[in-house]
Amino acid sequence: MLDPILSRWLDEHAEGLDLGHSDPQSVLPQLAAAGLFAIGVPTERGGSGGTVLDAIDAIAEVASHSLTAAFVFWGQRAFIEYLLQSPNRELGDRLLGELLDGSLAGATGLSNAMKFLSGIENLQVAATPAGDGWTLDGRLHWVTNLRKGRFVVAAAIERPGAAPLVAAIASDSDGLTRSDDLQLLGLQSSNTAALDFSAVELPREWLLHDDARQYLPTVRPAFLGLQCAMTIGLTRKALETVRSHLSDRRSVLREEEQRLSEELDELIAQLRDGLLKGVFLGEPAKLFRIRIGLAEGAAAAVQLELQASGGKAYLSEYGAAFARRWRESAFVPIVTPSLVQLRAELQRQGRA
Secondary structure (H helix, E strand, O other): OOOHHHHHHHHHHHHHHHHOOOOHHHHHHHHHHOOHHHOOOOHHHOOOOOOHHHHHHHHHHHHOOOHHHHHHHHHHHHHHHHHHOOOOHHHHHHHHHHHHOOOOEEEOOOHHHHHHHOOOOOOOEEEEEEOOEEEEEEEEEEEOOOOOOOEEEEEEEEOOOOOOEEEEEEOOOOOEEEOOOOOOOOOOOOOOEEEEEEEEEEOHHHEEEOOHHHHHHHHHHHHHHHHHHHHHHHHHHHHHHHHHHOOOOOOOOHHHHHHHHHHHHHHHHHHHHHHHHOHHHHOHHHHHHHHHHHHHHHHHHHHHHHHHHHHHHHOOOOOHHHHHHHHHHHHOOOOOOOHHHHHHHHHHHHHO
16 A cells, blocks of 8 residues: 555656656655655565565555656666666665665666667677776666656676677766656656766676676566556456446446456456466466457556546546547557567567
């Protein structure tokens, strides 16, 4: 259950966060003040305990109020998960405190890497050996939670004659340039921008793992599971709104609402069970299908909300929340890995 103060703040600012009218710098401190980043982090690492399933529940709750805030939450919590699963304990010990209290933003720049893992895209940042480390050149075209001031971003990096590596890069690194915020259809206060790397020095102590092909499959279940939470929260809110309009038990829309609710519950159960048992480590296709099913359910739920609300939803005076959820639902299929990329990977695996 979310802190009531945070719930009110999210409801008051959801529209502004989506359209970019609210300060994007305000999101991280609000989430941190409610202790959300510590959820699912072992107590011996400074967290409040629990598992990644608890973090998924928390992101879903935030998403039912604001997908923009949940998107920021996902980026921060995914980066924290990278540290928890990294063999570089010293780096985690150095960064986790500030990530948990929100004074440092964690940006999950591994979307390109996840596409690379499926053979969809080449890595966009390359390393050249330099002393005990490397220099980096390239570009990450779309990264969320690049909070102005201080952030640290994760990236998978190509290197000559060796396996790709995964590293964290601090925002104050010489040669690292953040673009202006991308002009998105929604989620505008999510600090989403591009990063350019020009001879950026990467010391060895900033390595998350020295073999991306080994590390990425281990973090992918949490990466996608936490991402699925955003869709779960959005769908729940849309269906809750549908139910509020169906006062007549004989409503022609009630059967569809019940079907979508049952499908959502089943997908959530599959997600939780697969993460708990580690199934997705060896069978990622099962997780891909859950992600696709959740995205399709979100689109259907928002469409049903429109039908249940009627013409009122199309009036700007009354339908602002619906219009925001409509924009939010348009983001779900394209967030990396997109539904097209997932379906292509499933098709490729089917031919293998």
